[in-house]
Amino acid sequence: MNYKQIGFKCGIEVHNRLATKHKLFCKCPARFSTQKPYKTIMRKLRPVAGELGEKDIAAIHEFLKNKTYYYQVFKDTTCLIELDEEPPQPLNKEALEIGLQVCKLLKAEIPEEIHVMRKTVIDGSNTTGFQRTALIGTNGILETSLGPVRISNISIEEESAGIVEKKENQTIFRLDRLGIPLIEIGTEPDIQSPEHAKEVAEKLGMIIRSTGKSQRGIGVTRQDVNVSIKGGARVEIKGFQDLDMMPEIIKNEIKRQQELISRGEKPEEQTRVAKPDGTTEYTRPLPGGARMYPETDIPPIIITKQFLSKIKIPETWESKLNKFKKILPGDMAEQIIKSEYLDLFEKFKKIDPVLVANTFTSIIKDLRRKGFNVNNLTEKHFKEIFEQYKKGKIPKSKIPEILETLCRNPNAEIKVEVISDEQLRKIIKDVIKKNPDLVENKKIGALMGDIMKITKGKADGKLAMKILKEFLK
Ligand SMILES: [Zn+2]
Known part of the structure; x- marks a missing residue:
């Protein structure tokens, strides 16, 4: 066209x-409440003439619906300013x-x-x-x-108040979102x-x-x-x-x-x-x-020249993209630069750029598609996962599963029982010894099935396969 x-x-x-x-006009934290509302208040809004003496057409349209509004109040994220009971x-x-x-x-x-x-x-x-x-x-x-x-x-x-429930004549809002800077x-x-x-x-x-x-x-x-x-x-x-x-x-x-x-x-x-x-x-x-x-x-x-000169220009995304292209394969650099996890990628990229980028793009996308609430995942979670991975305490293959658990329960302990190489070798040896038929017919899939069953998924599958093939040679 x-x-x-x-x-x-x-x-x-x-x-x-x-x-x-903080929020834009008060000292409440700029985030959602982690608590249940401790009070709900009721309000009605009516249109009044503006500076030019006219009532707004859209305001009249809303007023004619005769709606009642309810506002949920939270101890940790709202104060009198969100309630309009105190000046900003x-x-x-x-x-x-x-x-x-x-x-x-x-x-x-x-x-x-x-x-x-x-x-x-x-x-x-x-x-x-x-x-x-x-x-x-x-x-x-x-x-x-x-x-x-x-x-x-x-x-x-x-930011406006968040909608909890909308019915014909009434809407329930939560006030924790109101006042977050946009x-x-x-x-x-x-x-x-x-x-x-x-x-x-x-x-x-x-x-x-x-x-x-x-x-x-x-x-x-x-x-x-x-x-x-x-x-x-x-x-x-x-x-x-x-x-x-x-x-x-x-x-x-x-x-x-x-x-x-x-x-x-x-x-x-x-x-x-x-x-x-x-x-x-x-x-x-x-x-x-x-x-x-x-x-x-x-x-x-008043914005003085002196104040303005202290505001630093952050690195542009073009310059970032060029840097990322040097450490990430394919279109991963572009994916991560568009990702909402860009800042976290930058924080943790030192640990293993490809693994970290993959976590923030493919794995997160996958979790979202499966219906997991990835909003539950915090910087602290990722920090711990990547640090434990670096120390060899978490195998790469376990990261999606750990994230799934944390999506369900953000307070879950990040811990994976890992089987040492030595233990894994011993298990594989035993499986080979017990299944001479499978070994003779080179039924690798069946042998691997047994191995993974015994290790209950605590071993890295790729490593187990490598050891198994070594032994079979
Ligand atoms: Zn407040």
Whole structure:
């Protein structure tokens, strides 16, 4: 398809949670609670006229649903600020510094004063009815295979509350997620094709990860894609689960708009959500434009030249990729640079680059496919596994199994009973002695079966095979 001809216009917004110590406007830890909620509070939100005297159309749309919102409160990760019972504290400096690193990587202009703003939120996902956001960079550039894509805005924002349950007239949220710092990067509509959109999303993800301070796991990265064609309307698609599906989802949206136009109907501006099968579903009208107003509880932050000069530019992903290509075979370097485990790979690559990269790409992917909760795996787990592997206490072949156990129970002990070479040789000798028929007929598979049964999987299969073949010679 000639995308220029159909007037394809596309821009993207990428959000990523930052791995800071504290939340954006309070001192609660920037992570999910490990406890059960100790209280649930109830709230209702109603629309009021904004600065321009008008009520937001999307806010009215939500209000008419007459919803009640419940918020779960946690002892270890929420305070009065998440409940909107206390004014916010100053903007988290660590988050600001990470954001400014991203600005520098994207060659963006950084304002001399940063203002925290309030952005109307209408779905109950914030107890205040708005989301705090601060623009920290404009006019950046992202280099891509199809030329530069202009970056219009880079912002630091607070994460919304997480949905626990959604019913017809009520939604239950958890407040531990509210206030975790997010970085948001928005592009101009310079994206040239659905495949290009995927590339841009991937590259922006890599830039955020090169700060070494992005969170990982399901849901920490979110992309919103804005698409329109000639004669169509701007549609915002949210909720991409898998970047590989992005081109197809965009193509389907083009098709949907084209079909409407061919029937003589005019597509409407709206927000849609991506479905796993590549289609999208209507969610609500696009929110109106005038949704931002100043956060008067937080004074502007002055960005001095001296402060800016102290913000280090992290190593670019291109430079990292070249380094990784020297220590990793095939396309592993590319896989790991796109991986959310990039920072952990860098920490542990010294131990055995291929083994560590393989763990963070193939093994993790495999566990995810099998339905294991890989979010339970922490840096501490990997550290211990790789260190024990280095000391020869864990055979390579056992790593997937250990990770499976830890996914099920993050507190499980990382321990593998390994049979020493000597013990293994003795077991193999015994098996050979007891099975002269199998030995004579060279039934290696059957002999190996016996050996593995006796060792109960505590021996390295490859090593056992090597010894067995030695003995049979
Ligand atoms: Zn708090």
